[in-house]
Amino acid sequence: MHTPHTDAPPEPPQHRPVTLSAGVLALCSALLLALVAAEWRPLLGLDGDISRTTHRWAVAEPGLTQAARVLTDWVWDPWTMRVLCAVAAGLLVWRYADRWTALWLVLTVAVATAVQQGLKASLDRARPVWPDPVDSAHYAAFPSGHAMTAAVVCGLLLWLLRRHGAGRVLWLTAVTVAAVSVTGVGLTRVWLGVHWPTDVLGGWLFGALVVAAAVGVHRHRHPAPARRAS
Numbered sequence: 001m002h003t004p005h006t007d008a009p010p011e012p013p014q015h016r017p018v019t020l021s022a023g024v025l026a027l028c029s030a031l032l033l034a035l036v037a038a039e040w041r042p043l044l045g046l047d048g049d050i051s052r053t054t055h056r057w058a059v060a061e062p063g064l065t066q067a068a069r070v071l072t073d074w075v076w077d078p079w080t081m082r083v084l085c086a087v088a089a090g091l092l093v094w095r096y097a098d099r100w101t102a103l104w105l106v107l108t109v110a111v112a113t114a115v116q117q118g119l120k121a122s123l124d125r126a127r128p129v130w131p132d133p134v135d136s137a138h139y140a141a142f143p144s145g146h147a148m149t150a151a152v153v154c155g156l157l158l159w160l161l162r163r164h165g166a167g168r169v170l171w172l173t174a175v176t177v178a179a180v181s182v183t184g185v186g187l188t189r190v191w192l193g194v195h196w197p198t199d200v201l202g203g204w205l206f207g208a209l210v211v212a213a214a215v216g217v218h219r220h221r222h223p224a225p226a227r228r229a230s
Contacts, residue, residue: 151207
């Protein structure tokens with residue numbers, strides 16, 4: 001008697017890099033989370049050495065510290081990033097009539113925020129404490145919400161630009177702005193002494209993981225490129 005073939009269809013080739021990236025990012029994120037949760041001494045020692053050095057620099061350079069505070073509190077603040085996401089969602093609806101992708105974008109950023117807060121609450125890592133602080137912050141330290149939000153929003157917007165066929169100049173400009181923003185916000189958080197370096201690294205890793213997972217969902221559920229409304 002013939003046995004029905006029940007194997008799942010092979011994954012489309014264009015989906016494999018996203019799946020591989022998500023797997024690598026998940027592994028790296030889990031490893032860092034485990035090391036931080038276990039308070040692995042070599043990692044904590046490196047965190048402390050870097051943070052003490054950057055804090056000395058921040059105290060000695062008040063001009064740079066004030067610039068870092070403006071950038072982190074206004075230009076790269078998570079709420080600024082979320083507003084940028086909302087504007088992009090509005091453009092998707094208005095220019096491309098793509099309500100599905102607009103909703104996907106907003107929900108992905110919301111899920112990233114929930115994941116971030118859940119990790120903070122479960123790990124409850126203390127922030128650096130200084131006798132002469134140059135800034136302050138709320139909630140637990142790991143992962144950095146600024147770094148994670150910037151990574152998620154910039155990563156999603158770059159993918160959308162590529163998907164909609166952005167020209168070379170626009171694409172290179174967007175990549176440059178995104179790279180400066182994601183890197184810069186992480187550096188400002190460490191410079192201002194409100195995060196350990198591994199908090200920022202965790203924010204970047206978990207943010208990239210959310211982007212990879214969200215792109216995989218979008219390609220699976222809505223594979224056809226959006227067409228511009230006539």
